[in-house]
Amino acid sequence: MTSAPPAPRPSWLLPTLAGYRRAWIGRDVLAGLSAGAVVVPQAMAYATIANLPVEAGLYTAIVPMAVYALLGGSRAMSVSTTSTIATLTATTFVSAGVVANSDQIPRDLVTLTLLVGAALLLARLMRLGSLVEIINKPTLLGIQIGVGATVAVGQLPKLLGETSAPTGGGFIHSINAVIAAVPQANPVTAILSLVSVAALFLFKRFLPRVPGPLVVVAAGILLVAFGGLRDAGVELITPVGQAFPLPTLPSLQHVFQLIPGALAIAVMAFLESAAVARGIRELDDPRIDSNRELFATAAANVVGGWFQTLPAAGGFSQSAVNKAAGARSQLASLVTVVLALLIGLFLGPVISLLPQATLAALVFVAVFGLVDVKDLVLLWRISRRDFAIAMLTTVIGLTAGLLAAVGVGVLFTLILVLSALNRPRVRAEEAADGRMTVVLLGPLYTANVLATEQSVLDAADAARATAPLTELTLDCSTLQDISITVILALRDLDRELAGRDVRLRVRGLPSAARAVAARTPWFRSLEAGGRVE
Template identity: 50%
Template sequence: MPTGLLPTLSGYQRSWIRYDVVAGLAAGTVVIPQAMAYATIAGLPVEVGLYTCMLPMIAYALLGGSRSLSISTTSTIAILIASTLAALPDDRPGDELLRAAFTLTVLVGLALLLMRLFRLGSLVEQISPATMTGVKAGVGLTVAASQLPTLLGVTGDAEDEGFFGKLADTVSKLGDLSTATVVVSAAAIAVLYGLRRFAPQLPGPLVVAAGGILLVALTDIEQHGLALIPEVPSGLPTPTMPLWGEVGALMPGAVAIAIMAFMETVLVARAQRQRSEPPISSDQELLANGVAALVGGFSQCLPPAGGFSQSAVNLRAGARSQLAGIVTAVLAVLVALFLGPVLDDLPEAILASMVMVAVLGLVSPGDFARLRRIDRTEFRVAAATAVIGLTAGLLLAVFVGVFLTLVLVLRAVSRSRVRPLLPRAGGGWTINPDGADAEAATTYDDLVLLHLAGALYTGNARPTQDAVLETALAREPRPVAVVLAVAAVDQLTVPFLDVLEALHTDLAEDGIVLVVAGLQESAREAAGRSAGFAGLDAAGCVQPTVDAAIERGRRPGG
């Protein structure tokens, strides 16, 4: 697997350059206006979104493992930024709020790098699809509600937080809506959906942005209530220093954003990986994403993450490597240097339309319906996460979703590992009832035959021990022995030895012999250092095969 700097350029061919240049330009026409729109979700100036397409994208291009991933920021990240900043005291000047946002980006980078240092990528990836479904639904509806005032031309109340507060505030102001704004919004949304459906090769965000700018430049629609974005300064971002005094207040949000940024980046990267490309490494993506966020925090950027729509454009345009990402970053630099005055004519409703179309795609009733059909527990996790996101806030929803995922994982690994062992038709043994010989099973009424399906740990040791005892003591008449086949145990652990010793003692009180069958020789030698296991072995209760264990269990007197 290629590592180090520019891993996606390993084996690069000169003929690929034109594909990467075209792909980078095509992705830029989508990601640049989209990132500017997402900055408004976070309550930050649009140029912050533009800056996020520069150094973070170059940093990922140097270190990232996905050839076609395009990284900037996403609607999920933007709304989590807004939620985090909203928790800060509001009696601060605007430039301090900006520095707090950039401090948050630095902390996200540090959190991602710490996750890489401790190799937590595989752990974070255990977050269930149900949790992601719920979080995305909460994000989609909350962001959509936040964009309604801009789409309708009414003034939103910054004090209202959450989906229901924002929605109620907008409904109460419907009498003040701007007809010109509503018409422009509706037209932009129709064009975005139409291009996505009938001409996906065209960059919808660029088309509607250019159309909005031309409309303002050629007509007096601004005089009819159509609001424009604030003035966009020309030039490149200047270095900023974090507000270290805000670290405590920002850290919970930084952790939530780091988790979501990593998940989104890895999901998009793996979804777009071609068979001929190296596998996506969690550790590599944590490093690349972490460095991208860190350099972004010092250059007035939002926390970056892989975006699906721009990455899809990148892939469709034929991107061969992260050279396409560097081309997109150069395009963003050129826009910042030379097109600032042009962007001043961009209507706010156009950006809100881009956001609305993007975030409504996050709400998927079909995913909820599928979870409900297949796994009611996962459905409840998704529903709970979505409801918490809509009522109590998305930061809490992320943490609750992660907690519920850990609960489900712990529940899964805390189940008993024993299965009934059955005689196979034609000889041998199986845990599959369809392969068992029902007639032969009656000859083992005096025994309990069990199979241990893997190693034992703290979580599953007690349930496994209880299951063996319950199975043995429930049999009438009482069996003479319990044969436990342990050939599938590939790792010797202390809980495994403790369970064998406890079962030997507990079963013996009821006159039942425990016989262990099929333990691998290397594990048997190591287990012999335990006094309890050594006693079992000395009594002949450790046998190489199930058949030998049955013979030992039926021996008179145990």
């Protein structure tokens, strides 16, 4: 008697294991360890941007990453937190009046991450996956530059030996904090920071396969343990105990104040995740489904929120390491999760020896790449308008704050999209024997139908200026859908042309749109008069 075959795995669970080969296991394990060497120290460092304990970053490298590994469709994307998300978290806390400190994780962080997850989940339920991605490159570049400059300047006091975390107060506040920190700079801390930053850049430039962040973190800990840095006044991070993510209830004290920041973070989280997922996809990998990624990112935040994590998104640096090490599925991310758990459970006393300046150096180098001068130069050469949008978004981010920059960036994008969609798209063919054809090149809807009507009339007037015109055929093949507003506008077009002694004919209207139009007396009269082809 043969045993029954195993029940098939649901398609929504572990989709990256579909068609998995046993030969990939070794590559996935190596990739997970390599990515962990980058993501764990970086996640801890990013937590300090929001003046949160490093445990918050460590938890973000565990729970959201595990959830995405179960649900996400990108084979190599590593999901924890990013410099952009951490910076927006800091800004949101300051705007909402939340007091964050490096001694304990505030319950408001639980609330914020849950709000981000809820916003993403709502967008998924409304199938807005593709809509969220409409933010254009200039706007996104301006936000990234604003984040990079704000975070980089915000790390300078820590690189000089101060313990303040001014990033959440914005760029101007960070500049003031740097000026105040210079007279009290600790020389040994400044030297350690300089060497750490230089080492990270050198690793990135000449030894990209070596986990530079892990090497620098290990060196910093060894120098504290055996090199006497503590006696020289080098500040260490807040002591880390046994760090294991435990469920925590949210705080409702600042929930309404946190909502604007949560919406901004949700937009940026999905934008970053979608960009990373598409950027690292191989040609033979499954296509990235925007709505699946939206759901996976939402679930990562909803589940992670209960465990005191920062809002989560796909990170480019750790994902690039993951891919370069040969990751073939999200099994690599699960290996990273296990590594982060082991670090949290057993290496807390060792991590507590980490100099604060070393973590600041990790953040400084990580955000340095956000200030992409080459992309700015490219925008200047291709489109001065796009360059102006990028710079305006940057200036708003540096002066009014990053939340305002995200809001203005979304508004810019919507204006540009509507402007492009509302532009009438018609092609007037040359008139002959008193007849001409105007072809609609795009759909008609409320916002562009009047401008399109005027374009058709202008084409008719231009043709009448050179020769008699008695008939105009409107090719409506592109109108897969039609509304009462469009039908009334076409009726007005018929009336305007009749006033010019020009007969309107309608050609190529698809059957579904024609059935809707036929419910009106005007269109039925057109059909009765033989003016519909």
